[in-house]
Every structure is written in structure tokens, then in C-alpha cells.
Amino acid sequence: MTPRHRQTSTFIDGVEPMAPTTKQYAVQKLHVEPGVRIADTVFATLRRAIIRHEIAAGVHLSVPSLALQLGTSRSPVHEAIKRLVQDGLAKEELRRGAFVTSFSASTLVPLYEVRCALEALAAALAAERASDDIIRQLSTILDAEAQAIENDELEKHIEIDMEFHRVVLMAAANPTLDEMLMQIYERISTAMIARVVPTGPEQALADHRAVLRAIAARDSAAAGAAASTHVMRVGSQLSAKRATTFLELKTPQSAKKDKKRVAQ
Numbered sequence: 560m561t562p563r564h565r566q567t568s569t570f571i572d573g574v575e576p577m578a579p580t581t582k583q584y585a586v587q588k589l590h591v592e593p594g595v596r597i598a599d600t601v602f603a604t605l606r607r608a609i610i611r612h613e614i615a616a617g618v619h620l621s622v623p624s625l626a627l628q629l630g631t632s633r634s635p636v637h638e639a640i641k642r643l644v645q646d647g648l649a650k651e652e653l654r655r656g657a658f659v660t661s662f663s664a665s666t667l668v669p670l671y672e673v674r675c676a677l678e679a680l681a682a683a684l685a686a687e688r689a690s691d692d693i694i695r696q697l698s699t700i701l702d703a704e705a706q707a708i709e710n711d712e713l714e715k716h717i718e719i720d721m722e723f724h725r726v727v728l729m730a731a732a733n734p735t736l737d738e739m740l741m742q743i744y745e746r747i748s749t750a751m752i753a754r755v756v757p758t759g760p761e762q763a764l765a766d767h768r769a770v771l772r773a774i775a776a777r778d779s780a781a782a783g784a785a786a787s788t789h790v791m792r793v794g795s796q797l798s799a800k801r802a803t804t805f806l807e808l809k810t811p812q813s814a815k816k817d818k819k820r821v822a823q
């Protein structure tokens with residue numbers, strides 16, 4: 560089984576945070592390329608491990624342990640963790656240090672429900688309005704997506720996935736829809752990057768191909784349905800998680816924060 564086939568879903572509510580052990584991080588000793596800052600390499604290494612779920616949600620990012628395991632001093636690790644916090648992939652807790660972010664299904668489900676309807680509309684409008692140039696651009700994006708999957712470049716795949724959706728949205732040529740979907744993207748982007756529900760890159764590519772086929776065939780209904788199926792693949796898994804973990808294992812503080820975020 561290659562890492563890209565690993566199907567973990569530890570990012571949702573209800574996961575028990577892992578207890579720290581001496582070798583808890585699936586990271587190797589650092590190999591720093593000449594001319595590259597150590598902190599940048601540490602950041603890239605940790606980000607990659609989080610995206611690949613090799614460091615699970617809820618895990619404490621201990622500066623001394625990581626420095627020891629990566630074979631580096633503490634300050635580049637400290638800097639890298641600060642950047643992970645800025646990006647939303649880790650969360651700082653008062654006097655406890657940083658932890659890999661756990662995403663809450665109850666926060667994400669409403670966002671995915673709305674995203675689903677808006678993406679369906681975007682794809683339907685794109686089927687009516689996309690120029691031949693845009694259709695070629697979408698096709699090139701999907702070739703790049705296939706290549707990224709072939710090369711097992713998961714981070715690149717995530718970027719290409721997002722790019723595909725942005726270009727479909729551009730093709731829909733509706734500024735109001737653009738504004739609404741960009742707002743949703745902003746709020747789910749970290750969860751997307753962290754692959755909160757890893758449906759598998761191959762499945763995503765097959766879904767994107769179905770959307771593009773319908774857009775190229777100028778079939779609005781089929782394009783909308785394909786986009787909806789694609790987004791709901793993640794949405795329905797999140798809903799299932801919410802149903803099974805209704806009593807969330809969350810601190811009162813983080814639950815309050817989540818409520819605030821939804822109300823924004």
C-alpha cells in the first residue's frame with residue numbers, strides 16, 4: 560500500500576489525541592539542501608507529514624522532541640510550528656504548546672452543504688458560458704492532476720484540485736457567485752489542505768473529468784450533477800461523522816470558537 564492510498568480520517572471530531580511518546584512523529588532526520596534555510600525545510604517536512612496524516616490530528620508538536628528527531632536545534636522547529644499555526648494546520652494552546660489542528664464536522668458540514676449547491680451552479684453556468692480556451696485550460700489542469708497522482712505528489716494534487724474549482728468558477732462568469740464561493744473556500748481551505756476527508760486523489764480526478772466532460776458537452780444539468788456528486792462525496796462523509804460523533808470531544812473553549820466562526 561502506497562502512502563497515497565492510506566485512508567485515515569482522524570481529523571474529525573471524536574478522535575482521541577495521541578499521547579506523546581519519544582518517537583511519535585513519522586519524520587526522518589532532516590536533509591537540508593544547500594542554500595535552503597533549515598526552518599523552511601522543517602516547515603515543509605512537518606506540513607507534508609500533516610497533509611499525509613503521518614502526524615495525526617490532535618498530536619502535540621513538541622519542540623524538543625521534534626528537534627531531537629529531525630536532528631536540528633530548537634529554534635528552526637519553533638519557527639516552523641509558528642508558521643503551521645499561522646496557516647491553520649496547528650493550533651496554539653495556552654501554556655500547552657501547539658497541536659495539529661482537529662477539524663470539527665459540525666463546523667464543516669454546513670459549509671459543505673452550501674458549497675455543494677454553489678459548485679453545482681458554477682459548473683452548470685460554466686457549461687453554458689465557458690470559452691473553448693477555458694475548456695482547454697481545464698483539460699490541461701486535469702492532465703497535470705493525473706501527473707501529480709502518478710508521481711505521488713499529494714501536496715501538488717491538492718493545489719491542482721483547488722485550481723480546477725477556481726477555473727470552473729471563473730468560467731461561470733458570475734461575480735455574485737464568485738464572491739460567495741470564494742468566501743466558502745476561504746473558510747474550508749485549511750480543511751481541504753489537511754485532507755480532512757481523504758476521498759482519494761484518483762476519485763477526485765475521476766469526478767473532475769466527469770465535470771469537464773459535461774462542461775465541454777455544454778450539458779448544464781449533467782455538469783451541475785457531476786459537481787454536486789463530487790462535493791457531496793466529502794460532505795456526506797462529514798455528515799456521517801457528525802451523526803456518529805454528535806457529542807464532540809472538544810474543549811468548551813474550542814466549541815465556542817467554532818460557533819463564532821460559523822456565525823461570521
Ligand SMILES: [Zn+2]
Nearest residue numbers: 720724763789
Ligand atoms: Zn475537486
